[in-house]
Amino acid sequence: MGEKQLMKGNEAIAEAAIRAGMTCYFGYPITPQNEIPAYMAKHLPKRGGTFIQAESEIAAINMVYGAACTGARAMTSSSSPGISLKQEGISYLVGARLPAVIVNIARGGPGLGNIAPSQADYFQAVKGGGHGDYHMVVYTPETVQEAADLTMKAFDVADEYRNPVLILGDAILGQMMEPLIFKEPSGRKFDKSSWILGNRKGRKSHLINSLSLSEGVVEQWNWELKKKFDLMAGKETMVEEYMTEDADVIFVAYGTSARICRSVVNQARKQGIRTGLIRPITVWPFPSETIAGRAKKTKHFFVVEMSLGQMIEDVRLAVLGNATIHFHGRPGGGVPAEPDIMKQLKEILQS
Amino acid sequence: MKKVYERNNIAFDMPSPYCPGCGHGVIHRLVIDAIKENRQEDNTIFMAPVGCSILSYTYLDLDVCQPAHGRTPAAATGIKRALPDSLVILYQGDGDLAAIGTAEIIHAANRGENITAIFVNNAIYGMTGGQMAPTTLVGQTATTCPYGRNPKDGQGYPIRVCELLQSLGGVTYAARTSVHSAPNVLKTKKAIQTGIENQMAKKGFSIIEILSACPVNWGMTPEKANQFVANEMIDYYPLGDFKKDGKIIQRSDH
Numbered sequence: 181m182g183e184k185q186l187m188k189g190n191e192a193i194a195e196a197a198i199r200a201g202m203t204c205y206f207g208y209p210i211t212p213q214n215e216i217p218a219y220m221a222k223h224l225p226k227r228g229g230t231f232i233q234a235e236s237e238i239a240a241i242n243m244v245y246g247a248a249c250t251g252a253r254a255m256t257s258s259s260s261p262g263i264s265l266k267q268e269g270i271s272y273l274v275g276a277r278l279p280a281v282i283v284n285i286a287r288g289g290p291g292l293g294n295i296a297p298s299q300a301d302y303f304q305a306v307k308g309g310g311h312g313d314y315h316m317v318v319y320t321p322e323t324v325q326e327a328a329d330l331t332m333k334a335f336d337v338a339d340e341y342r343n344p345v346l347i348l349g350d351a352i353l354g355q356m357m358e359p360l361i362f363k364e365p366s367g368r369k370f371d372k373s374s375w376i377l378g379n380r381k382g383r384k385s386h387l388i389n390s391l392s393l394s395e396g397v398v399e400q401w402n403w404e405l406k407k408k409f410d411l412m413a414g415k416e417t418m419v420e421e422y423m424t425e426d427a428d429v430i431f432v433a434y435g436t437s438a439r440i441c442r443s444v445v446n447q448a449r450k451q452g453i454r455t456g457l458i459r460p461i462t463v464w465p466f467p468s469e470t471i472a473g474r475a476k477k478t479k480h481f482f483v484v485e486m487s488l489g490q491m492i493e494d495v496r497l498a499v500l501g502n503a504t505i506h507f508h509g510r511p512g513g514g515v516p517a518e519p520d521i522m523k524q525l526k527e528i529l530q531s
Numbered sequence: 532m533k534k535v536y537e538r539n540n541i542a543f544d545m546p547s548p549y550c551p552g553c554g555h556g557v558i559h560r561l562v563i564d565a566i567k568e569n570r571q572e573d574n575t576i577f578m579a580p581v582g583c584s585i586l587s588y589t590y591l592d593l594d595v596c597q598p599a600h601g602r603t604p605a606a607a608t609g610i611k612r613a614l615p616d617s618l619v620i621l622y623q624g625d626g627d628l629a630a631i632g633t634a635e636i637i638h639a640a641n642r643g644e645n646i647t648a649i650f651v652n653n654a655i656y657g658m659t660g661g662q663m664a665p666t667t668l669v670g671q672t673a674t675t676c677p678y679g680r681n682p683k684d685g686q687g688y689p690i691r692v693c694e695l696l697q698s699l700g701g702v703t704y705a706a707r708t709s710v711h712s713a714p715n716v717l718k719t720k721k722a723i724q725t726g727i728e729n730q731m732a733k734k735g736f737s738i739i740e741i742l743s744a745c746p747v748n749w750g751m752t753p754e755k756a757n758q759f760v761a762n763e764m765i766d767y768y769p770l771g772d773f774k775k776d777g778k779i780i781q782r783s784d785h
């Protein structure tokens with residue numbers, strides 16, 4: 181175990197990535213994630229890696245595409261408007277079956293929006309912001325510690341499935357300082373020799389590509405991708421349940437919203453209100469089964485998001501009419517306030 | 532009898548995937564000959580663009596990376612930074628390089644990425660069926676400038692890529708050649724060799740712009756198309772070196 185350090189979420193993500201063996205980072209400045217490229221610029225070259233400040237987010241994600249072709253662990257980070265620009269590249273990464281880690285420290289939108297925290301990129305992240313039938317594992321850390329842990333895990337999961345992985349945070353996670361202890365990276369080794377480019381001696385040529393104009397080939401690729409997505413859905417779902425066992429109302433929230441709801445749960449419990457929290461740690465795959473299981477007993481689900489309501493659609497599908505769903509949302513960089521949530525919670529209980 | 536010419540086995544034993552009279556086939560041959568002569572077959576990563584020459588991946592027995600339209604210089608950057616000793620060949624058409632991928636090529640060149648860019652200027656979008664390219668000549672027709680390209684009508688001017696890139700500090704070599712005649716094919720071969728030598732000597736970014744016919748979308752026979760290159764294209768796109776060993780070559784021919 182390492183020693184305790186005090187770090188911003190952005191820096192913790194950057195450091196965790198380097199410890200996980202990431203050697204190629206490419207990014208473009210945008211607030212509130214600027215600490216990530218700055219950290220990489222300062223530390224990565226000294227530790228044997230490459231940092232490039234790209235000319236755009238489009239270029240950055242395509243540099244990731246290139247580096248990933250060689251088997252290197254590659255990463256890019258940005259915030260909402262820049263993540264929109266990366267969607268083309270993400271679709272190509274999936275199509276070409278390349279591993280990569282992408283970090284979105286999300287801010288208010290649509291458009292240029294603001295630099296305040298937001299969860300309005302949920303649809304983009306989990307429903308496929310780019311074109312084509314695809315999914316990627318999306319991690320939503322709640323704390324700086326978890327951001328570091330999930331960043332390390334993201335590289336393993338990306339390599340295991342040869343698929344991009346997204347870490348979805350927001351301006352609060354990126355900017356807040358918290359103590360953390362860096363865990364040892366898993367040390368798992370992935371044999372990439374059957375597909376990577378370069379140093380061809382003694383083997384056949386390799387091709388990294390997402391196009392085929394021959395009939396049926398792309399359909400076949402899609403069926404193979406589906407097998408992979410099904411496997412990911414079965415194995416990679418992560419969820420935390422907090423005091424849900426006897427709850428009359430269960431919050432469903434992730435990331436910063438979950439942090440706020442956890443605090444509301446604690447306060448409510450002190451007042452004798454039985455409430456709990458289901459916190460998706462992956463929002464794709466979505467922990468539908470956990471929610472569906474609880475919906476058999478608990479009558480009220482209370483979704484809290486920093487958006488007009490996006491994850492609520494997945495909660496609704498999981499609950500499937502077995503419970504009533506309530507919502508509290510703050511769009512455009514607004515942060516839900518505990519008293520407002522508490523008030524609404526009490527109204528739900530009186531209804 | 533001494534054999535003076537034979538198949539280059541970097542090309543798979545199949546018919547060229549390109550139309551009769553297309554410059555891509557000739558240019559592929561020159562590139563793979565240079566790769567072979569420099570014994571770089573096992574060390575090359577060929578960047579297939581989006582355009583007709585995307586089909587290079589079906590034709591060339593090399594490690595091939597195929598990124599999104601215009602993004603090849605960025606992807607090549609990622610590859611070259613991860614594998615600095617590999618030989619990275621960037622191969623792009625005019626739509627790919629000078630329209631959708633303008634930012635990527637300028638910045639890869641400006642960073643002095645140690646790669647060799649082969650830029651095939653056929654003044655048209657071949658793959659999508661003959662639309663106006665950034666390099667389409669004034670007056671030349673295309674499906675999206677059916678009355679002839681007219682800059683006064685808001686269609687812009689043909690972009691001279693070598694002239695544009697020669698000012699960038701990261702560029703060590705920029706040359707324009709053509710493949711419309713045998714002597715010019717030989718000059719193109721030499722220019723490609725220079726570009727590859729530069730990369731092997733880690734001198735930075737080299738670009739060889741090659742004027743090339745697209746008979747099909749120009750609506751010409753292969754012979755007429757080569758005449759069009761000789762008579763019309765070279766007039767606007769003068770051949771020769773624009774930068775060598777990092778030194779700008781001043782020209783007064785346009």
Ligand SMILES: Cc1ncc(C[n+]2csc(CCOP(=O)(O)OP(=O)(O)O)c2C)c(N)n1
Pocket residue numbers: 581582583584600623624625626627628651653655656657658659664
């Ligand atoms: C994002 C995107 N936009 C448009 C296209 C369609 N497209 C394919 S090739 C091409 C033009 C290629 O022209 P050029 O680069 O000149 O190559 P050529 O075929 O002439 O060799 C276009 C527009 C695409 N594949 N991707």
Ligand code: SF4
Pocket residue numbers: 548549550551552553554555583653657658744745746747748
């Ligand atoms: S359409 Fe033009 S560029 Fe494409 S293969 Fe045919 S001749 Fe060549």
Ligand SMILES: [Mg+2]
Pocket residue numbers: 582624625626651652653654655656657664
């Ligand atoms: Mg063209």
